[in-house]
Amino acid sequence: MMFAGVPRSGEETLVFFDLETTGLNIYECDIVQLSAISGERTFNVYIFPRCPIDPGSSRVTGLTTHSQTLLLHGQPVQTVPLREALNGFISFLKTFSRPVLVGHNCKRFDCPVLNRILNQFYLLDEFQDVVTGYLDTLLLSREMFTLQKYSQPFLVQHFLQKSYGAHDATEDVRVLQELYRAWRPNSDLVNKHKFIL
DNA sequence: TGCCAGGCCCTCTTTAGGGCCTT
Numbered sequence: 001m002m003f004a005g006v007p008r009s010g011e012e013t014l015v016f017f018d019l020e021t022t023g024l025n026i027y028e029c030d031i032v033q034l035s036a037i038s039g040e041r042t043f044n045v046y047i048f049p050r051c052p053i054d055p056g057s058s059r060v061t062g063l064t065t066h067s068q069t070l071l072l073h074g075q076p077v078q079t080v081p082l083r084e085a086l087n088g089f090i091s092f093l094k095t096f097s098r099p100v101l102v103g104h105n106c107k108r109f110d111c112p113v114l115n116r117i118l119n120q121f122y123l124l125d126e127f128q129d130v131v132t133g134y135l136d137t138l139l140l141s142r143e144m145f146t147l148q149k150y151s152q153p154f155l156v157q158h159f160l161q162k163s164y165g166a167h168d169a170t171e172d173v174r175v176l177q178e179l180y181r182a183w184r185p186n187s188d189l190v191n192k193h194k195f196i197l
Numbered sequence: 198t199g200c201c202a203g204g205c206c207c208t209c210t211t212t213a214g215g216g217c218c219t220t
Contacts, residue, residue: 019219019220020220021219021220022220023201023202023220024202024203024218024219024220025201025202025203025220026202026203026219027202028202029202029220032220053220054201054220056220057220058220059220060220061220103219104218104219105217105218105219106219107204107205108203108204108205108218108219109218109219109220110219113219113220138205138217138218138219139205142205142206149217149218150217150218151217151218151219152218152219167220
């Protein structure tokens with residue numbers, strides 16, 4: 001039985017996500033790690049890149065390649081084919097009610113990169129059918145607080161009083177979720193900053 | 198050898214420039 005005024009769709013679910021890439025050029029870089037978290041449920045994959053990793057990126061992520069192996073701080077990590085990683089991420093997102101992807105500076109960096117690569121595999125339409133919207137915590141934090149800096153490590157130090165191993169995507173998403181919980185932004189502000197691509 | 202992104206925000210602004218932020 002349907003009741004007037006009861007929304008047909010469920011609650012939105014925030015899914016915090018992060019990419020580690022081969023570089024900062026959003027038109028050329030490739031994804032080497034894709035992580036997400038929502039509550040206690042996590043997703044993480046490593047991908048052997050189709051292009052070389054910039055030395056600057058290796059310096060900050062600890063990820064390098066040798067032969068056909070991806071190394072994290074010199075130790076081999078298990079990788080999956082890029083298409084499998086993307087499909088796995090879509091499947092992960094499908095398990096949530098109306099997922100909203102949340103990332104730090106995702107409007108400028110993660111979303112364009114992810115969308116470009118999804119499009120290369122003809123997966124963009126399916127992805128956009130699953131994702132309800134996006135939220136950028138960089139833009140959100142700039143509106144909520146007046147601070148000297150808004151980088152994720154600075155925000156973590158400022159609000160959570162701890163440093164963390166930035167540039168491991170799994171740790172980045174975990175701490176971003178923690179930050180968001182500490183901020184408790186009101187729904188008006190969140191809705192103002194929510195966007196679709 | 199020298200260069201190597203780019204949109205957004207701030208301000209000593211708007212006929213602009215510099216720094217931030219992501220890897």
